[in-house]
Amino acid sequence: MKQLLPRDRLANQVRQSLRESPVTALLGARQTGKTTLARMIAENHKPVHFFDLEQVAGRRALSTPELTLGECRGLVVIDEVQRMPSLFEVLRPLCDRPGRPARFLLLGSASPDLVRGVSETLAGRILFVRVNGFTLDETGPGEQNRLWLRGGFPRAFLAGKGESAWRWLDSFAATFLERDVPQLGLRVPAEALRRFWIMSAHDHGQIWNAAELARSLGVATNTARYYLDILNGAFVLRVLSPWHENLKKRQVKSPKVYVRDSGMLHYLLGISSLSALRSHPRLGASWEGFALEQTLGLLGETNAYFWSTQRGAELDLLLLSGGKRYGFEFKCADAPSMTRSIHVALSDLGLEKIFVIYPGKDRYVLHEKVIALPLKELPMLKLK
Numbered sequence: 001m002k003q004l005l006p007r008d009r010l011a012n013q014v015r016q017s018l019r020e021s022p023v024t025a026l027l028g029a030r031q032t033g034k035t036t037l038a039r040m041i042a043e044n045h046k047p048v049h050f051f052d053l054e055q056v057a058g059r060r061a062l063s064t065p066e067l068t069l070g071e072c073r074g075l076v077v078i079d080e081v082q083r084m085p086s087l088f089e090v091l092r093p094l095c096d097r098p099g100r101p102a103r104f105l106l107l108g109s110a111s112p113d114l115v116r117g118v119s120e121t122l123a124g125r126i127l128f129v130r131v132n133g134f135t136l137d138e139t140g141p142g143e144q145n146r147l148w149l150r151g152g153f154p155r156a157f158l159a160g161k162g163e164s165a166w167r168w169l170d171s172f173a174a175t176f177l178e179r180d181v182p183q184l185g186l187r188v189p190a191e192a193l194r195r196f197w198i199m200s201a202h203d204h205g206q207i208w209n210a211a212e213l214a215r216s217l218g219v220a221t222n223t224a225r226y227y228l229d230i231l232n233g234a235f236v237l238r239v240l241s242p243w244h245e246n247l248k249k250r251q252v253k254s255p256k257v258y259v260r261d262s263g264m265l266h267y268l269l270g271i272s273s274l275s276a277l278r279s280h281p282r283l284g285a286s287w288e289g290f291a292l293e294q295t296l297g298l299l300g301e302t303n304a305y306f307w308s309t310q311r312g313a314e315l316d317l318l319l320l321s322g323g324k325r326y327g328f329e330f331k332c333a334d335a336p337s338m339t340r341s342i343h344v345a346l347s348d349l350g351l352e353k354i355f356v357i358y359p360g361k362d363r364y365v366l367h368e369k370v371i372a373l374p375l376k377e378l379p380m381l382k383l384k
């Protein structure tokens with residue numbers, strides 16, 4: 001078997017969650033490494049029960065779930081749990097047994113919003129851990145350009161040659177559209193969804209305009225919203241919500257949409273090498289999305305927003321953490337400098353600090369509260 005890249009930060013998060021909560025759910029797009037991570041964790045648990053709902057045998061084993069799961073002791077892993085949403089009802093009473101004879105680790109590749117009723121059913125009994133593609137602390141800082149170009153899906157990142165990574169992304173996209181989405185019980189023409197996905201790549205990092213997208217696709221506005229819900233719920237697009245501050249300024253209220261994985265973005269835009277990326281008009285947007293995903297992967301993605309006013313002041317990312325507000329700007333430049341927009345964001349939003357994340361080597365101070373930070377140093381950043 002090929003060597004696995006260790007994912008210690010994620011594994012520790014999962015272990016901690018298993019200690020604290022009767023149910024832990026690992027959520028992330030297909031192929032980000034959820035099953036592999038669960039197997040790594042399971043190695044140190046006894047007894048372990050594994051049910052893979054992707055397999056007929058796994059589904060059959062859970063045909064009488066109350067009985068089967070009720071008898072399990074130790075760690076119970078249920079893979080591709082979105083295939084059987086009725087399980088959540090069954091898990092509820094099992095979580096509330098005295099002495100907690102079993103812990104449940106659920107793996108899913110669709111968000112609870114897409115699979116109806118899940119979040120409510122297990123409210124207060126479940127913790128979520130996001131599993132995205134590789135982050136820089138896992139690949140090592142020396143692999144930054146490879147990670148940027150190919151993205152963080154393990155199979156694309158680790159592929160021997162650039163062409164193999166490309167072929168893998170191509171087949172991932174086809175399988176996703178033709179098999180995974182229909183399997184969620186969603187009826188959408190694969191070709192229309194593919195076109196929507198490609199258009200989203202062209203609009204990567206821009207304010208989302210449902211009406212305009214719908215017009216170019218020749219569908220109703222609600223259909224465009226539905227497509228967005230699907231791709232967001234399956235974790236291939238990211239919808240970043242706008243922050244609204246109580247100011248006498250008009251602020252943007254629509255979300256921004258990103259293709260989550262930078263390799264997938266490049267595949268959809270037809271960018272197959274670093275040199276093609278460097279001369280592409282979407283270079284800056286690609287960096288922004290890549291650095292954004294890395295930041296959210298490393299620092300957590302709850303309480304993340306962007307901010308933008310009608311008059312052009314902007315902040316790429318606002319993170320609320322420990323009662324404080326931190327700003328992030330993502331700049332694909334050799335030596336980013338202070339801008340008016342950064343000044344405005346600092347004073348309007350009352351930010352603790354702004355980090356300007358860029359591809360260079362050196363950290364330097366731009367202002368009392370503003371630091372230019374190489375992406376490579378992000379894994380060491382602690383917000384406090």
Ligand SMILES: Nc1ncnc2c1ncn2[C@@H]1O[C@H](COP(=O)(O)OP(=O)(O)O)[C@@H](O)[C@H]1O
Binds near residue numbers: 005006029031033
């Ligand atoms: N940490 C890792 N190091 C190397 N390869 C990995 C790692 N995690 C996953 N992979 C590979 O990526 C592919 C998808 O992983 P898998 O765990 O099946 O993803 P998921 O369960 O999220 O769909 C598999 O071929 C797997 O071997």
Ligand SMILES: [Mg+2]
Binds near residue numbers: 080
């Ligand atoms: Mg899996």
